[in-house]
Amino acid sequence: MITLYDLAFEDDRRPSPFCWRAKFALAHKGLDFTSVPMGFTEKEKIAFADSKTVPVIKDGEKPVKDSWAIAVYLDDMYPERLLLKSEMGRSYARFINGWTDTVVNAAIFPLIIGDLYDRVRPEDKEYIAESRGARLGTKDFASFQTQAREKGLAAFRASLEPARRALREQKFLSGAEAAYPDYILAGTFMWPRTISPLELLEKDDPVYSWRERMLDHFDGMARKAKAA
């Protein structure tokens, strides 16, 4: 049995985009897993894996940390339905991973930081105020978010253009069927979905229809998760 250490917010919301990558990957493989909720200030729960971030999985006695390493590990150990097909497929997924982390996630963060802070567990609020406050240069997350939304929503939508162009031509980022590149970006959309009422996409956007497909995937696994 596999255990997944998953970031938990108030009311047991599970927003971590990186943990969602692992959840989609496990579902793709058809692997059962138990999820252990972990707050930002409960790092002792993942000390066994020598990690300060989630996701972490424990497969029997084997710890694996970092979402990319988890995808690679799952393909190595459970090769039946590959997440990263072929060398080119793996390289493409690596590119999507880097683009999502540095462009897409970075564009979303200012748009939802106020909502995120409101939904962090009370015992984690001080940690988030200090760590994210240092990153943004302010602890007034509500004002920061309001200002960011003035121009940032359009900038965020523009940042999705590479995905939009692909999704005009094909059903999934990975082609006719979803695979790890789709799970990377879908994981990112679970982050705002679970903690913010802000709608990031317009209904006629091909990315919107793709996101609907990803929410329905695996018997609606992502759609069933608690939303904002």
Ligand SMILES: N[C@@H](CCC(=O)N[C@@H](CS)C(=O)NCC(=O)O)C(=O)O
């Ligand atoms: N590169 C890592 C990033 C993981 C990451 O940053 N996870 C966040 C949750 S979304 C975390 O654990 N943060 C802990 C903290 O901020 O203290 C991965 O892909 O797994």
